Amino acid sequence: MALCTRYCLAFAQGALWLLLSLLDLVLLPLFGSRRCLRRALGRPAAAARDSEGRQPAAVYGASASAGETSPEAALSGGGPLVVVIVGASWGGLAACHQLADDQRFRVVLIDRREFFEYTPGILRLFCQPGLHSSMALKLPKGSHKFVLGQVTSTSHDHVVLGDSTRIDFDYLILATGADYRQPITPSSNDVTLASRAATWHEEAAKVRTARSVLVLGGGAVGTELAAEIVCHFPEKRVTI
Numbered sequence: 118m119a120l121c122t123r124y125c126l127a128f129a130q131g132a133l134w135l136l137l138s139l140l141d142l143v144l145l146p147l148f149g150s151r152r153c154l155r156r157a158l159g160r161p162a163a164a165a166r167d168s169e170g171r172q173p174a175a176v177y178g179a180s181a182s183a184g185e186t187s188p189e190a191a192l193s194g195g196g197p198l199v200v201v202i203v204g205a206s207w208g209g210l211a212a213c214h215q216l217a218d219d220q221r222f223r224v225v226l227i228d229r230r231e232f233f234e235y236t237p238g239i240l241r242l243f244c245q246p247g248l249h250s251s252m253a254l255k256l257p258k259g260s261h262k263f264v265l266g267q268v269t270s271t272s273h274d275h276v277v278l279g280d281s282t283r284i285d286f287d288y289l290i291l292a293t294g295a296d297y298r299q300p301i302t303p304s305s306n307d308v309t310l311a312s313r314a315a316t317w318h319e320e321a322a323k324v325r326t327a328r329s330v331l332v333l334g335g336g337a338v339g340t341e342l343a344a345e346i347v348c349h350f351p352e353k354r355v356t357i
């Protein structure tokens with residue numbers, strides 16, 4: 118009985134998938150890719166204005182044009198839409214690569230640091246800080262505009278940076294990730310590749326000179342860190 122129900126469900130699922138695919142084929146020529154894209158991106162932001170009444174230090178992006186050029190107009194050839202991406206790591210860079218070369222968009226990528234770091238490898242830096250140069254790179258240049266700064270607030274049509282610079286947008290992509298404890302997440306001082314490399318040397322010196330290490334937390338990160346230390350310093354006592 119259970120087997121029969123499972124086959125029926127699988128058949129129904131297959132039939133539904135086929136139906137949706139056929140619908141897709143019929144609807145795509147009718148609605149066109151622009152409208153699909155608009156739907157995928159969601160409801161456009163309203164024309165730019167400072168809803169908080171703050172006086173920004175500087176304004177970039179859509180501020181002047183967004184009031185005159187609606188997203189609908191831009192999609193039908195009225196001018197590029199400003200897409201602000203906050204966070205230039207895995208998520209933000211992937212979005213940037215997708216959108217930056219599309220003539221319909223002007224992409225502004227914002228990050229509080231100038232480099233990309235390969236997070237899955239960084240635990241080794243507690244023991245071999247010299248490997249940092251092979252795990253981090255300056256952020257790539259491209260047809261997007263890069264702004265170095267910390268976003269401190271967002272509203273429906275603009276973001277504000279720590280130095281009061283205001284950047285207007287038609288669409289906002291927040292890719293700010295998750296914060297781990299420092300030094301796994303860089304501190305606010307680690308803006309450049311050089312300062313970040315120096316941090317790793319300092320942290321590795323603490324591990325190197327310690328007689329024993331206590332790792333609090335035995336999840337994926339804790340056990341991997343303990344394994345790195347045991348492998349590089351077999352004489353140290355490591356407790357998880």
Ligand SMILES: Cc1cc2nc3c(=O)[nH]c(=O)nc-3n(C[C@H](O)[C@H](O)[C@H](O)COP(=O)(O)OP(=O)(O)OC[C@H]3O[C@@H](n4cnc5c(N)ncnc54)[C@H](O)[C@@H]3O)c2cc1C
Binds near residue numbers: 229230236239269
């Ligand atoms: C030790 C370790 C090992 C891991 N190993 C793996 C693995 O093997 N496989 C895997 O899939 N995942 C792994 N992960 C998880 C993975 O690193 C994260 O899922 C991934 O980094 C998330 O990418 P993200 O782009 O969403 O955010 P993040 O990589 O966290 O990037 C966020 C970006 O936003 C910027 N930012 C944040 N706030 C602001 C702000 N206010 N203004 C300006 N910029 C800002 C940051 O500077 C940063 O560049 C690991 C994580 C750790 C800590």
